[in-house]
Amino acid sequence: MSIQCIRGVKDILPPEIEIWQTIEHKAKSLLEQFGFKEIRLPLLERTELFHRSIGEETDIVSKEMYTFEDRGGEKITLRPEATASVVRAYLQHNLYTLDPIQKLYTIGPMFRRERPQKGRYRQFYQINAEVFGIDSPLIDAQIIFMLMYFFKNLSLTNVQLHINSLGCRECRPQFYHALNTYLSQFNADDLCEHCNRRRTTNPLRVLDCKVEKCRQAMKDVPSILEFLCPDCVSHFQLVQTTLANQGIDFTINNQLVRGLDYYTRTTFEIQTSHLGAQNAIAGGGRYDGLIQLLGGPDIPAIGFAIGVDRLIELYMQHHESPKPYVDMFIIALDAPSKKMAYTLCCDLCIKGIQVEMDYSARSLKSLMKRADKLNAHFVMIMGEQELANNSVILRNMNTKEQFVLSTNGIVDHLLTQFFITPH
Numbered sequence: 001m002s003i004q005c006i007r008g009v010k011d012i013l014p015p016e017i018e019i020w021q022t023i024e025h026k027a028k029s030l031l032e033q034f035g036f037k038e039i040r041l042p043l044l045e046r047t048e049l050f051h052r053s054i055g056e057e058t059d060i061v062s063k064e065m066y067t068f069e070d071r072g073g074e075k076i077t078l079r080p081e082a083t084a085s086v087v088r089a090y091l092q093h094n095l096y097t098l099d100p101i102q103k104l105y106t107i108g109p110m111f112r113r114e115r116p117q118k119g120r121y122r123q124f125y126q127i128n129a130e131v132f133g134i135d136s137p138l139i140d141a142q143i144i145f146m147l148m149y150f151f152k153n154l155s156l157t158n159v160q161l162h163i164n165s166l167g168c169r170e171c172r173p174q175f176y177h178a179l180n181t182y183l184s185q186f187n188a189d190d191l192c193e194h195c196n197r198r199r200t201t202n203p204l205r206v207l208d209c210k211v212e213k214c215r216q217a218m219k220d221v222p223s224i225l226e227f228l229c230p231d232c233v234s235h236f237q238l239v240q241t242t243l244a245n246q247g248i249d250f251t252i253n254n255q256l257v258r259g260l261d262y263y264t265r266t267t268f269e270i271q272t273s274h275l276g277a278q279n280a281i282a283g284g285g286r287y288d289g290l291i292q293l294l295g296g297p298d299i300p301a302i303g304f305a306i307g308v309d310r311l312i313e314l315y316m317q318h319h320e321s322p323k324p325y326v327d328m329f330i331i332a333l334d335a336p337s338k339k340m341a342y343t344l345c346c347d348l349c350i351k352g353i354q355v356e357m358d359y360s361a362r363s364l365k366s367l368m369k370r371a372d373k374l375n376a377h378f379v380m381i382m383g384e385q386e387l388a389n390n391s392v393i394l395r396n397m398n399t400k401e402q403f404v405l406s407t408n409g410i411v412d413h414l415l416t417q418f419f420i421t422p423h
């Protein structure tokens, strides 16, 4: 058997790729309208970056990263997410000295060695946006507003916004204390193997464990929202009132802790019930301590990532895959016509018209079949007789109308009379 791609990764083929291009194009336009600038980052980073930022005890760092020693003995990781890399670049290039306020976005693949299933891949794609230097809750609301607008604009209305606040370094310890007390009542059998470990290493993670017995155990867990300090309460309140004033529906989910350790205050996730178990299509939140943790100044930050693979799966439930087509297929029946067809094909392609020609010596009948297969909107036919009259035949494949066109000034004629695309 020929070599296949590895488990959990996939090829994105035409015509589906057109949907990816459309979505990425729309995302870029919207982000730029909101003042974000693109940043392109390496896929390889020092492993330490993710250990320090995402957290040693998270699933991502403890079991999902693709980490290896390169030939120089350096520990390298294929990035499992982009936030840590954006912060690394912000610090490495001292972007904050130019202006602490930076809005940056990046689109590309991430790598996590999870158990593959529908909507969960080992190489997947994110549209990732980060805002540095603004602690106002208005920016939290604005990026959520922008995200919800993005989904609405794609006619994806079957999505729900969940929000929570994880407090700050002032109030989180009080919640930890209450959480630890709550967790101490359970025997080892009451929680899954991972949560038994987590309750000592990273108790917050027990809150969003999906295993049924852990969910049961967490039924009466104290709400983090009851432990927020006054500043965090008013911060979260303003996020909510701003969203409500903009007509954005949301659910407060006090167990939304997210899978990465860097979050503080606002966290959010956009979920859908139409994708099965992998229901989060975007997630993000504030991470006010991360820049400092990675060696920079105390600068607040917030961001999100959209899971493009899942977004596209959802999008394709409501939109048909685009049907490939060509604007025109040229059938040239002899060598001199082929020469002319070749020039015409190049001239029209650079004007933005998709033109294909035939390079073989097949019969008219089989080439008309090929025109149908290519879904050609027009077919141009030229042969000895047409060339002798300085003319070609143009057939509109939808209306079946046929025209005889002069070869003089044919490019302009086609562009003005037959193809409405702006050139």
Ligand code: HAM
Pocket: 080, 081, 082, 083, 112, 114, 119, 120, 121, 122, 123, 124, 125, 126, 128, 129, 130, 259, 260, 280, 281, 282, 283, 284, 285, 302, 303, 304, 305, 306, 307, 308, 309, 310
């Ligand atoms: P995350 O929740 O880990 O957050 O990932 C964001 C989105 O990526 C998820 O909601 C999901 O749609 C998609 N995703 C995650 N893992 C997979 C997978 N294995 N297969 C397919 N899609 C997946 C982050 O990555 C944070 N860095 C987001 C962020 C940016 N927070 C602040 N700034």
